Amino acid sequence: MKQMTSRHGAGRWLTAAAAVTAVLGVTGALHSAQAQKIVTVVLSEEPEGLDGCNANRSTVGRVAKQNIVETLTEIDPKDGTIRPRLATSWTKVNATTWRFELRKGVKFHDGADFNATNASKAISRTMDSKLDCETRTKSFGDLKLSTKAVGSHTLDISANKPVPILPTRMGVVSLSSPNTRTDKLVLNPIGTGPYVFDKWTPGQEITLKRFNGYWGKKPVVEGARYIWRSESTVRAAMVEVGEADIAPNIAVQDATNPKMDFSYPNSETTRLRIDITQAPLNDKRVRLALNYAFDRDALIGSILSKDIEHATQIIVPSINGHNPALKVRKYDPAMAKKLIAEAKAAGVPVGKEIVIIGRTNIYPNGTEAMEAMMSMFQDVGLNVKLRMMEVGSWLKYLTKPYDKNRGAILLQAQHDNNNGDAVFSVFNKFACGGAQSSICNKPMDELISKASTMSGDERRKTWQEVNRIIYEDITSDVWMYHMVGYSRVGGRINFTPSISTNSELHLEEMSFK
Amino acid sequence: MASFLGRRALHSAIALIGLILAVFFLVRLTGDPTDLYLPIDASLETRKEFAHKHGFDRPSAEQFLVFLKDVSNGDLGYSLRKQRPAMELVLEAYPTTLALAGVAMVLSITLAIIVGAIAAYKPGGVFDRISSMASLAGASAPDFWIAITGILIFAVTLRWLPTSGVGDLPYWILPIGVLMLRPFGLMVQVVRAAMLGALSSAYVKTARAKGVGETAVIFVHALRNACLSIVTVAGDLTVGMINGAVIVETVFGWPGVGKLMIDSVMQRDFPTVQATIMVTATAIFLLNIAIDFLYVALDPRIRHQ
Numbered sequence: 001m002k003q004m005t006s007r008h009g010a011g012r013w014l015t016a017a018a019a020v021t022a023v024l025g026v027t028g029a030l031h032s033a034q035a036q037k038i039v040t041v042v043l044s045e046e047p048e049g050l051d052g053c054n055a056n057r058s059t060v061g062r063v064a065k066q067n068i069v070e071t072l073t074e075i076d077p078k079d080g081t082i083r084p085r086l087a088t089s090w091t092k093v094n095a096t097t098w099r100f101e102l103r104k105g106v107k108f109h110d111g112a113d114f115n116a117t118n119a120s121k122a123i124s125r126t127m128d129s130k131l132d133c134e135t136r137t138k139s140f141g142d143l144k145l146s147t148k149a150v151g152s153h154t155l156d157i158s159a160n161k162p163v164p165i166l167p168t169r170m171g172v173v174s175l176s177s178p179n180t181r182t183d184k185l186v187l188n189p190i191g192t193g194p195y196v197f198d199k200w201t202p203g204q205e206i207t208l209k210r211f212n213g214y215w216g217k218k219p220v221v222e223g224a225r226y227i228w229r230s231e232s233t234v235r236a237a238m239v240e241v242g243e244a245d246i247a248p249n250i251a252v253q254d255a256t257n258p259k260m261d262f263s264y265p266n267s268e269t270t271r272l273r274i275d276i277t278q279a280p281l282n283d284k285r286v287r288l289a290l291n292y293a294f295d296r297d298a299l300i301g302s303i304l305s306k307d308i309e310h311a312t313q314i315i316v317p318s319i320n321g322h323n324p325a326l327k328v329r330k331y332d333p334a335m336a337k338k339l340i341a342e343a344k345a346a347g348v349p350v351g352k353e354i355v356i357i358g359r360t361n362i363y364p365n366g367t368e369a370m371e372a373m374m375s376m377f378q379d380v381g382l383n384v385k386l387r388m389m390e391v392g393s394w395l396k397y398l399t400k401p402y403d404k405n406r407g408a409i410l411l412q413a414q415h416d417n418n419n420g421d422a423v424f425s426v427f428n429k430f431a432c433g434g435a436q437s438s439i440c441n442k443p444m445d446e447l448i449s450k451a452s453t454m455s456g457d458e459r460r461k462t463w464q465e466v467n468r469i470i471y472e473d474i475t476s477d478v479w480m481y482h483m484v485g486y487s488r489v490g491g492r493i494n495f496t497p498s499i500s501t502n503s504e505l506h507l508e509e510m511s512f513k
Numbered sequence: 514m515a516s517f518l519g520r521r522a523l524h525s526a527i528a529l530i531g532l533i534l535a536v537f538f539l540v541r542l543t544g545d546p547t548d549l550y551l552p553i554d555a556s557l558e559t560r561k562e563f564a565h566k567h568g569f570d571r572p573s574a575e576q577f578l579v580f581l582k583d584v585s586n587g588d589l590g591y592s593l594r595k596q597r598p599a600m601e602l603v604l605e606a607y608p609t610t611l612a613l614a615g616v617a618m619v620l621s622i623t624l625a626i627i628v629g630a631i632a633a634y635k636p637g638g639v640f641d642r643i644s645s646m647a648s649l650a651g652a653s654a655p656d657f658w659i660a661i662t663g664i665l666i667f668a669v670t671l672r673w674l675p676t677s678g679v680g681d682l683p684y685w686i687l688p689i690g691v692l693m694l695r696p697f698g699l700m701v702q703v704v705r706a707a708m709l710g711a712l713s714s715a716y717v718k719t720a721r722a723k724g725v726g727e728t729a730v731i732f733v734h735a736l737r738n739a740c741l742s743i744v745t746v747a748g749d750l751t752v753g754m755i756n757g758a759v760i761v762e763t764v765f766g767w768p769g770v771g772k773l774m775i776d777s778v779m780q781r782d783f784p785t786v787q788a789t790i791m792v793t794a795t796a797i798f799l800l801n802i803a804i805d806f807l808y809v810a811l812d813p814r815i816r817h818q
Contacts, residue, residue, distance in 0.1 A: 012789050044767075048594050048595060048596065049595070049596045051596075109732075126692075129562060132550070132551075132563060134552055137553035137555045137559045137563075138551075138554050138555060139553055141554075141556045141559070142556060142558065184596070185596050187597070200769065201603075203605065203606065203609070203768020204679055204766075204768060206680075227678065228766065228771075229766045230763045230764070230766075231661070231763065233665075234661075234664060234676055234764060234765075234766070236676050237664055237665065237668060237669045237676045238593055238676050238677070240669060240678060241668060241669055241672060243675060243676055303761050307527075339807050367655070391548070391549060392543070392544045392545075392548055392549060392781070393544075395548040395553065396548075398553060399553070401557075403528060428554050435554070435555075436553075436554070444750060462754065482715075
């Protein structure tokens, strides 16, 4: 009996020792990071690479943009205005050329000087079609840039057509060292930013160190460690227990701690794009009926976040060209039924099948939102079906050339624009030549062309008129919401997420409590 | 022995070639990866340029010839998603999967043998009922739910263990615990059933009549004869695990081959899918040969055949 007691006692000690070892192991690692003023960021996935020319992709941008690689200009997330970064000022030389005065005394992390020649090399690398740079493929399309150093720190940037907001567009071009290889994308970016790329342990972590030769104010954060977990619940838990300091995006259902969780407008706008070329959607009364049949308030705080806002146009309020005068259409099923009856009386085949083409995982609870909308449309007498697709199949409906036999389509779509101006959205989505446009309105096309070459107040008002035409005159969409994202920020640091958190995470803006 | 090994190697090589052919053409039926790699706002011209540059606009047969030529030069392709050689990615991820699978299977088999054998010793007893219930629950519990619940209880509420990640002993406890549940549950049932048959056999009765101790009767006489069915099921479960423990790797952030393969399929990263399947298939063939040897060692009748 005595022996048995003794064995049990040893077992208990062993269990206790294991538990203590476990706890000490974890807390020891945490204390080490905390003592060094290192910020740990838990992302939703491992970046595919870290090349500066892909820094507009959120997975890359949250690590690299403005931390490792910087841009000539940047957008102020508060009001969408453009402000200097590596360029100190800029002037328009002629319709196609802008002159940028570059910041002096700036060095790349590898010691190369930041001057007009090296800035020119960096821009040329991004625009080179040999590399699949997302900055080029997403933000420039058929716009070609050429550069010319006209002084040691004076750079002329020309485009193949007039670009009145070239300084705004340069806010998406991150500049890498002239010693960066030009034949392939790199995993170890070298820029001018406040942090130097340190190490990438594949599958596990990326670390950055503070750059002592940084031209700007010395940041408080000494370094950063990026890790990744696919599950939002795990990311949220990691911040809660102190294993990480920031989870830039967590799901709405995990944002349960008011002290740690922040919602921020993530610049995404959701809608159903109506294919107005196909009956019965080619009748404006049917398109209006869809809008009146949609109970926009029903989805807020139930299927979707309580913090989202009604949308009336493709851009969010902080973007130049947003039209605040457009009023949200109220839920009015009686009006929807009346419009459908009128269309039917006029010979429109309102009973023809309309298919909602949805995309799985386009945003949290996107499928449920489509199911709810389908039901609302059916309730007013429309013959609506839902087909959910994975991204590859869905893209065939999004981008031209469209299938001739596609039928009447409502396409679930989401678009983000935090680049400061409507030009990044409107041409592609609504112009006759836009790759993802379902409409072609010649007078509006002329306005879009004009707006693209204007500046200042005139430009803003022209974009607002374009948005009015799309909403009131054409009604080419069932506008849904300006979406929000959720971030969890741990108690150790000061940081307030903003619209830019959707794609960037500036370490220099963080401090410790 | 050499001819046996030669035959198995030849069969494996034929199967591997068939598998590579099937995978090569089947993954291409999922569509052109161009749309997934370019931003959705990319122009048609950009899409065409991208597809041409990477050869996605060529017929599958032509792509296969290029693939064969590259493989003959030891090049299994470059991951579009990760911008690194595909084989390098797979070989980097495989040790993690093997470590998870190895530890989980050794612990599962050991515990299952002990629990299953004790349960079979007194069928219908308290231990048998509890272990049957627990093992069935373990075998049928959804991995994902168990993993998240484990994190919320042991990492968030009790703060005994880390939530996730790769590291020393504490980091292994939750992933291995979750990974063990299903094989442990299944194996307990198999061991119990095999041991029930063995314990009621004539040679066990003879051993008892000769005065052999009960521990030796269970773990030496009965267990050895029950081993064949245990090895069969354990082998099958191990094969499943070295294909990658996707749920555990995903939830706990372990960079194994299962998550790599799923992500590559979803992103149509063809070179990585092909490299992953080649390495995994080779590992499975090797494992099957090892299981054959184990059969021979355990059962002299197979050796004589």
